[in-house]
Amino acid sequence: MAAPTPTLARPGLSPTIEAALRAVLGDRLQLGEAIRIQHGTSEAHFAVMPPDAVAYPENTGEVVALVRICRDHDLAVIPYGAGTSLEGQLAAVKGGLCLDFSRMNAILAVHPEDLDCTVQPGVTREQLNAWLRDHGLFFPIDPGANATIGGMASTRASGTNAVRYGTMREAVLSLRVVLADGRVIDTAQRARKSAAGYDLTRLFVGSEGTLGIITEITLRLHGLPQAISAAVCPFETLEGAVNTTIMAIQMGIPLARIELLDEVQINAVNRYSKLDLAEQPTLMLEFHGTEAGVAEQVEMVREITTMNGGGDFVWSNLPEERTRLWKARHNAYRAGVALRPGATGWSTDVCVPISRLAECILETKADLAGSSFPAPIVGHVGDGNFHVLFVLDPDNPAEEAEADALNERIVRRALALGGTCTGEHGIGLGKKRWLREELGDAVDVMQTIKQTLDPQGLFNPGKIF
Amino acid sequence: MAAPTPTLARPGLSPTIEAALRAVLGDRLQLGEAIRIQHGTSEAHFAVMPPDAVAYPENTGEVVALVRICRDHDLAVIPYGAGTSLEGQLAAVKGGLCLDFSRMNAILAVHPEDLDCTVQPGVTREQLNAWLRDHGLFFPIDPGANATIGGMASTRASGTNAVRYGTMREAVLSLRVVLADGRVIDTAQRARKSAAGYDLTRLFVGSEGTLGIITEITLRLHGLPQAISAAVCPFETLEGAVNTTIMAIQMGIPLARIELLDEVQINAVNRYSKLDLAEQPTLMLEFHGTEAGVAEQVEMVREITTMNGGGDFVWSNLPEERTRLWKARHNAYRAGVALRPGATGWSTDVCVPISRLAECILETKADLAGSSFPAPIVGHVGDGNFHVLFVLDPDNPAEEAEADALNERIVRRALALGGTCTGEHGIGLGKKRWLREELGDAVDVMQTIKQTLDPQGLFNPGKIF
Numbered sequence: 019m020a021a022p023t024p025t026l027a028r029p030g031l032s033p034t035i036e037a038a039l040r041a042v043l044g045d046r047l048q049l050g051e052a053i054r055i056q057h058g059t060s061e062a063h064f065a066v067m068p069p070d071a072v073a074y075p076e077n078t079g080e081v082v083a084l085v086r087i088c089r090d091h092d093l094a095v096i097p098y099g100a101g102t103s104l105e106g107q108l109a110a111v112k113g114g115l116c117l118d119f120s121r122m123n124a125i126l127a128v129h130p131e132d133l134d135c136t137v138q139p140g141v142t143r144e145q146l147n148a149w150l151r152d153h154g155l156f157f158p159i160d161p162g163a164n165a166t167i168g169g170m171a172s173t174r175a176s177g178t179n180a181v182r183y184g185t186m187r188e189a190v191l192s193l194r195v196v197l198a199d200g201r202v203i204d205t206a207q208r209a210r211k212s213a214a215g216y217d218l219t220r221l222f223v224g225s226e227g228t229l230g231i232i233t234e235i236t237l238r239l240h241g242l243p244q245a246i247s248a249a250v251c252p253f254e255t256l257e258g259a260v261n262t263t264i265m266a267i268q269m270g271i272p273l274a275r276i277e278l279l280d281e282v283q284i285n286a287v288n289r290y291s292k293l294d295l296a297e298q299p300t301l302m303l304e305f306h307g308t309e310a311g312v313a314e315q316v317e318m319v320r321e322i323t324t325m326n327g328g329g330d331f332v333w334s335n336l337p338e339e340r341t342r343l344w345k346a347r348h349n350a351y352r353a354g355v356a357l358r359p360g361a362t363g364w365s366t367d368v369c370v371p372i373s374r375l376a377e378c379i380l381e382t383k384a385d386l387a388g389s390s391f392p393a394p395i396v397g398h399v400g401d402g403n404f405h406v407l408f409v410l411d412p413d414n415p416a417e418e419a420e421a422d423a424l425n426e427r428i429v430r431r432a433l434a435l436g437g438t439c440t441g442e443h444g445i446g447l448g449k450k451r452w453l454r455e456e457l458g459d460a461v462d463v464m465q466t467i468k469q470t471l472d473p474q475g476l477f478n479p480g481k482i483f
Numbered sequence: 484m485a486a487p488t489p490t491l492a493r494p495g496l497s498p499t500i501e502a503a504l505r506a507v508l509g510d511r512l513q514l515g516e517a518i519r520i521q522h523g524t525s526e527a528h529f530a531v532m533p534p535d536a537v538a539y540p541e542n543t544g545e546v547v548a549l550v551r552i553c554r555d556h557d558l559a560v561i562p563y564g565a566g567t568s569l570e571g572q573l574a575a576v577k578g579g580l581c582l583d584f585s586r587m588n589a590i591l592a593v594h595p596e597d598l599d600c601t602v603q604p605g606v607t608r609e610q611l612n613a614w615l616r617d618h619g620l621f622f623p624i625d626p627g628a629n630a631t632i633g634g635m636a637s638t639r640a641s642g643t644n645a646v647r648y649g650t651m652r653e654a655v656l657s658l659r660v661v662l663a664d665g666r667v668i669d670t671a672q673r674a675r676k677s678a679a680g681y682d683l684t685r686l687f688v689g690s691e692g693t694l695g696i697i698t699e700i701t702l703r704l705h706g707l708p709q710a711i712s713a714a715v716c717p718f719e720t721l722e723g724a725v726n727t728t729i730m731a732i733q734m735g736i737p738l739a740r741i742e743l744l745d746e747v748q749i750n751a752v753n754r755y756s757k758l759d760l761a762e763q764p765t766l767m768l769e770f771h772g773t774e775a776g777v778a779e780q781v782e783m784v785r786e787i788t789t790m791n792g793g794g795d796f797v798w799s800n801l802p803e804e805r806t807r808l809w810k811a812r813h814n815a816y817r818a819g820v821a822l823r824p825g826a827t828g829w830s831t832d833v834c835v836p837i838s839r840l841a842e843c844i845l846e847t848k849a850d851l852a853g854s855s856f857p858a859p860i861v862g863h864v865g866d867g868n869f870h871v872l873f874v875l876d877p878d879n880p881a882e883e884a885e886a887d888a889l890n891e892r893i894v895r896r897a898l899a900l901g902g903t904c905t906g907e908h909g910i911g912l913g914k915k916r917w918l919r920e921e922l923g924d925a926v927d928v929m930q931t932i933k934q935t936l937d938p939q940g941l942f943n944p945g946k947i948f
Contacts, residue, residue: 131733131838174678185676187685188653203925209834210866211650212903213639213689215910215918215947216929220652220685224678241735268596270706311776369674373596401675438677445680453680460668463936464681470935471928482680 031070035091039073039115042083046074046121057098057116060106061163061351063364063410063418064447067109069096069116076121078194078202078233085231085476086200088115094479097227099169100142102161104365105446107173107226111480117231119168125149126234134191134208136236139168155239158183158274161442162348168232173444174224178347181267181400182274182306183240185442190223194234198472208236221467226444227478229471243306247316248275248340249331251323252298256280256383258327259299260376263399265322267372271315275304276400277347280383283354283394283407290353291346296329301399302347303331304340350396354407357392362412366425367449368432369403369441378435379404382428389424391417403441429455445482453482496535500556504538504580507548511539511586522563522581525571526628526816528829528875528883529912532574534561534581541586543659543667543698550696550941551665553580559944562692564634565607567626569830570911572638572691576945582696584633590614591699599656599673601701604633620704623648623739626907627813633697638909639689643740643812646732646865647771648705650907655688659699663937673701686932691909692943694936708771711739712781713805714796716788717763721745721848723792724764725841728864730787732837736780740769741865742812745848748819748859748872755818756811761794766864767812768796769805815861819872822857827877831890832914833897834868834906843900844869847893854889856882868906894920910947918947 030049031039039047048054049071058068070093075081088095094114101108110116119140128135130153137146144164146157159170161177169175171193176185183189192206195218205218222230253259263276279287281297288295303319305312320331334340346353355363370378379395386393386406397404406428408421429439429452439452454461465483495514496504504512513519514536523533535558540546553560559579566573575581584605593600595618602611609629611622624635626642634640636658641650648654657671660683670683687694718724728741744752746762753760768784770777785796799805811818820828835843844860851858851871862869871893873886894904894917904917919926930948 129836129838131729132836133733134836174682176676176678180676184653187676187682188649197928201924201927203923203928205922205925207898207903207921208836208901209868209897209903209906210837211641211645211652211834211868211906213641213832213905213907213909214903214914214921215689215926216694216932217639217652217682217685217689218925218928220682224680224682229681241733264596268598268706308779310779314773314775367678369676371594371597371599371673372675373594403674403676432674433672436673438672438674438679440678441674441676442678444678449679456672456679457670458668459666460670460683461680462666463662463668463683466935467681467932470931 035087035093038087039071039084042080043073048072057101057108057118058110060108061102061363062104062106063362064106064109067111069110070113072116072118074118074121078196081117081196081231081233082200082202084115084117085196085198089198089200089474089476092474095231095476096478097168097172097231099139099166100164102163102165103169103173103446104443105448107444107446107478107481109447119166122233128153130155132208133239133241134236135239136234137167138234139166139232141167143167143170150239154242156242157237157239159186159189162351167235167237171223171232171235172225172227174442176398176401176442178275178277178398180398181276182272186223187220189238190219190235191238192236193219193222193232195222195230195232197230198474198476224444226446226481228468228481229477231477245309245312246304246306246340247312248302248304248334248343250295250300250302250343251331252296252300252329254298254327256299257376257380259301260379260399262301262322262326262328264372264375266319267400269318271318273303273315273400274306275302277302278395278397278399278404279350280395282392283350283396286353286357286394287346287350290349290356293346302343351407354392354394354409357409358411360412361409364408364410364421365443366406366428367440367443368428368437369401370432370435370437372402374435374437375399375402378431378437381431382406385424385427390420401441402437447481450483500552500558503552504536504549507545508538508540513537522573522583523575525573526567526828527569527571528827529571529574532576534575535578537581537583539583539586543661546582546661546696546698547665547667549580549582550661550663554663554665554939554941557939560696560941561943562633562637562696564604564631565629567628567630568634568638568911569908570913572909572911572943572946574912584631587698593618595620597673598704598706599701600704601699602632603699604631604697606632608632608635615704619707621707622702622704624651624654627816632700632702636688636697636700637690637692639907641863641866641907643742643863645863646741647737647739651688652685654703655684655700656703657701658684658687658697660687660695660697662695663939663941689909691911691946693933693946694942696942710774710777711769711771711805712777713769713799713808715760715808716766716768716796717761717794718765719763719792721764722841722845724766725844725864727766727787727791727793729837729840731784732865734783736783738768738780738865739771740767742767743860743862743864743869744815745860747857748815748861751818751822751859752811752815755814755821758811767808816872819857819859819874822874823876825877826874829873829875829886830908831871831893832905832908833893833902834866835897835900835902837867839900839902840864840867843896843902846896847871850889850892855885863906866906867902912946915948
């Protein structure tokens, strides 16, 4: 852990800067300590690093004005969505102005006939899906937390549906971005594909707020499936659950979700969400398609499951049952953290080629056998992505050191298997040391681009590099 | 048309440069006029612009050595695949060294268990698919021409299967790239997804050889479908064919291919490929899935077809029949050009949101009614992308001017409908004037990135900007 020390004691904004910001924002500039601390506190194990002030802009023009003021006064700009990022992306390591997008939460346009929509960055995925339901549409990217679309675009989020519907990389059609010099660009038109110049959309997706401030996002949508079935299946062994996943992916079965929870995670979920699932390695599955198509997928998966020591499927076909199941899955992180009162969470995030997933998870599980703290495993295993959640006593530095060593082993193992240190959480503060080990000189190219587009280092400083 | 004048009369390489290149390449440096002209001649309407020399590198190390020599002597570097690009991407507008990748055509690794492979840039898509067939796999991106994977990555190619399988943007997992300063980077690991820093893979995909030289490509593959059915369906009207497409896409039917050919194009295809299709607006369709899944898709599409004045499906279920059908479709460009002896082709390439496709095609068709030359229409309509092929007398400047005016109307119409000037052919020389109109200040950001990564303007000068 190389997290900077907290900056609670910063002197705050100069009267000049405050006046300039106030002229744009009025009461929507907040300087109170409680609000600043809230905006500098992540859900994960990072130190609290509050900004000097929190702005609540209402439109792109205000964001432009704020960026210009910050540029003129060399004040860092940190975009803030729902605060659910897991690698310290929101931490104000140099203080600065936090842009809280909660007032830019309008769904600007839905084009059901084109299966797309345009939203402001503060729209949350649950808000969007509630709105879309009446159009017969849904937005599939689902990282668990009720994150904002802006935050999800910034971290290239994915989650439980990515195995079928892809990640934010595939979901974003176009972005409106405020650059460090105050210019506003649109990265693409609304057409489904284009070969018009460099793919700026993908450059900003996953750039964690370091290259520009996203103020509008156009997203691809999908029609609600005719039929949806969800099931839970316990396995005798972790290996059986992982091998079921590998075989299903290799056979090309178009699963909508295939999620692994080990017995430690199931125990945590049972306690937190008041369920009584068998405390065994478990797959949670969802099938989308026509009635006949879903039935066919289920039959194929059931055969594979039986071959690998899986038990009976427990079905959740009613919408409210499915909602309960996936809500429990979404709360896995909080359920894990709740295993120890007062604990903080630290989630690993490696992703490997699917053929190497069994060895990667099983060797990791062996690593965890002697750990001093609970460490449940949960995974978007259809993508080769899984998380170990270290449930740490924040007052015990020895545990943090132990977690750090375990994480190092896990990351090194994944890299050796052709994998990545982060499947979906991003680099933020927590993975900076691994980025270079993973991508070598490519990181220089990234830094060159950062330097070119944000020479002052205004946007979300201290992240990624 | 703002194409530069040909540079046939260039003085050629200095003895110093030639000696330096010869030391790397030996006989694999070619200076003969015929070879240079061949490498400066595109399939489309651009003037011949040959390089000063053609290199046939055999590995990444040689490419590095060549790039360093070119950098030291300020000689342009133009990568060359199969020469099938349609916007003049191969033209050596400043002369320079053409890197012909035909000797870097090895399939380096296939990982059937991970559904991916790694290839050199000179591998063609047909070569790759012939190799993959024994593994039960296929690579779906299919621009018609037997292009190289390197060229397809560089132009962000798509084609007939993109409606289901995406474009090169989705197909490329990672690239090895030689930068302008001679460094070599890998843009990503082989994991299926990653949130590790900026998406350099997508930055190089579609950059048309202007940012770096691609020397290895790792691709996502797909399992061969259990069942494949292909059909041809003629329509009473162009509108009926387009509306069938729109409805099928809006209903979420997972069509593998849905291709439109107007009656002019069908006439050309009949002549060129010796078929006897009804000379009406026609859809060519392909369905992938399980036996039951394909049957279900066919039933849904048939209902839509009937509603829109479609005739009977003519089925091609045997592999050899399917091959014949798609070969005819792939030859549509050449079939169109063959409508007039000695003609050259000029293909437009707009792509619009699917709901606007009918008006875009129908108004375009009306534009073409009075044209002085044949102008068949063919389209990857499931993506909202279609091409008008202007079949021009190369000795008649009035026809070129007429084509230019028609193209301008088509592009402006597409932009007004939220579309792009290029769905899949790229900017090259031919669309430079439209890029700015489409994306405004975003083009400045692209140019800044170009300037940063290739300050000397070494790589494929004169393209995109």
